[in-house]
Amino acid sequence: YIAAYRAWLGEAPVTSASAATSRGVRRHKASEDDLDLSRPVELVVLAITPRAARCRLLGSDRVITLRAGSLHRVVAGQIASVQPSKYWTHGGHPYLSGQIVSTRIDTAALGLVPLALREAHGGPPAAFEMELPGRDPEDAIDPTLARTLGPGEHAEADELAERLLETDLRDLAAHTYLGNRLLGLSPQWALHHYEVGVRIAELSVRDGFDGVLPWSLVGNRPLLSCLLGYGECLWQLERWDEAERQLARLVRLDPADPRDVGSRRTAVQARRAWIDGQSWR
Template identity: 30%
Template sequence: MQREFRILEVRRGSVLVQPLDAVKEECLRVARATTYIENEVIIAEPLSDRSGVSSQWEVIAARVDPSFIDGGAPKVVPCGNEEAGTECRFAEYVSSEEEEDFEDALEALRSGDHVTAARLLRAFIRRFPYHIDSYHHLGIIETDRGRRGRALKYFEMGYRIGLRSVSEGFSGTLPWIHLENRPFLRAAHGYGLALELQRRHLDAVDVYERILAWNPNDNQGVRYLLPSLYLQARAPQKARATLERHGADGMNLYTRCLLEIQDGRRREALRWLCRALSYNLYLPRMVLAGKKVSHHEATCTVVVGSEHEAGQYLRENGGWLRKPPRDFLQRLMAMKPFVRR
């Protein structure tokens, strides 16, 4: 018979769980136990051995759903002064004394001890299951370990806990300037980036658009990510609208140029290409050379205006490697006045 459980603790080869319809904790032996995370909800059924005794459980489905966590999510409250207007912030969930254990985990993470940091963070979550920043940092650790699927779950848990704190129909803002808002905004950003790695472009766009609504000053720079995501999702008009609304700069100058090429507006494309070249010279020669971008080039620290930056952009924007943009660049490179310029 299938049953639903909330995972309390992940162990090697098993998970400590609490049935959704009971209070008593149970330990279930499951395959690939370390792919699950704390407070994830699973549907499982027992597998019987030859003696008819259940020794292993099969997980039928799993979902990130914080609605079954005991207690209440952190509250979002108005900032409390007329100048703040619609500005809101997350109320304190953990006292400064209690958060010392969390700071110990961050210190371990800063020193490069991921094992200790993860152990301390998971213990902290057991005590404070709605602590958004713990999920966010566990997502970072799993990303560094190359466990993208598990990292996605941690970021999503932090994000969805924050959504539970924001009432339905919420029309206020959660500005970055208020330190209490940053864990949620960071978890949301991490979730969006993890969705991008899964090529769930429109889901990532939805998260980024929400971040912009909550924090219009965009201290995290998510507006720069939207145009390319819309292009990858085959929504060029939305990409154009985003560029016109937020402006085109950085590598998005090349995105605007690409849109003009796709629409057959060669003169406008040339104008945007000239502006893009003043920012980064490497992309056209990489496109014409058909240079492949390695995983290392795409994930290392990126220097503004560098070949690595152009390589990462190309990896995320394959539209430049199609025939029309390549033909456009080849014709321009064949023009001596343009090459001299």
């Protein structure tokens, strides 16, 4: 996965001698005193596992594992409102069972530090490169693995993507990989992954941003890939106006358009139906 990611970024391979060991983030654990089981609890979803969601309390760094009746269409980066039923600990780790009442995307409430934008060269328009979180060479995933791995080969990559998001929700490549994984299975679910990634990027690329983010600057590739996935997912769902806006935005950010987003925008404007396999990210 490291070699694939670095190839996607256009960087040289890392030798095993120079590769660092992936490190997790140590967080405080939620206690029973942090919860009021008589009312809904708001949790920031950090990662999804086959049977649970790893979360932290909204407005806090205290973590807890949620076991809910269903995690359908729940993704890392969402805020889940949970009607709790039971709190317990096992092996020193806190757990909460309950029913998810609702989920929402509100990246401004997550308390994230915006990804930095570094000016690469002056304009007009000025070109910027976005910070890549988790620059440990083992902390990386290539979003295109979602379409290149064979049947039965995704489990390890899925686990890696979720682990990366648990460490840093700003990992746009991980959001994009998970969106790509679901695009052909459940575009409605995939849309949540892409939207979380795009909204996190918007903490850095705010309204009125008049620079460009060229694909040739490797730090921009996770955002540009996430934005393309978002636009194409909206296209697949035939949400035409929204899809056209996102693709137009992508062309504004990367006017050289090396991935021919312009032709996709033209197809959306003409209301042409989505065809599986017609794109790459």
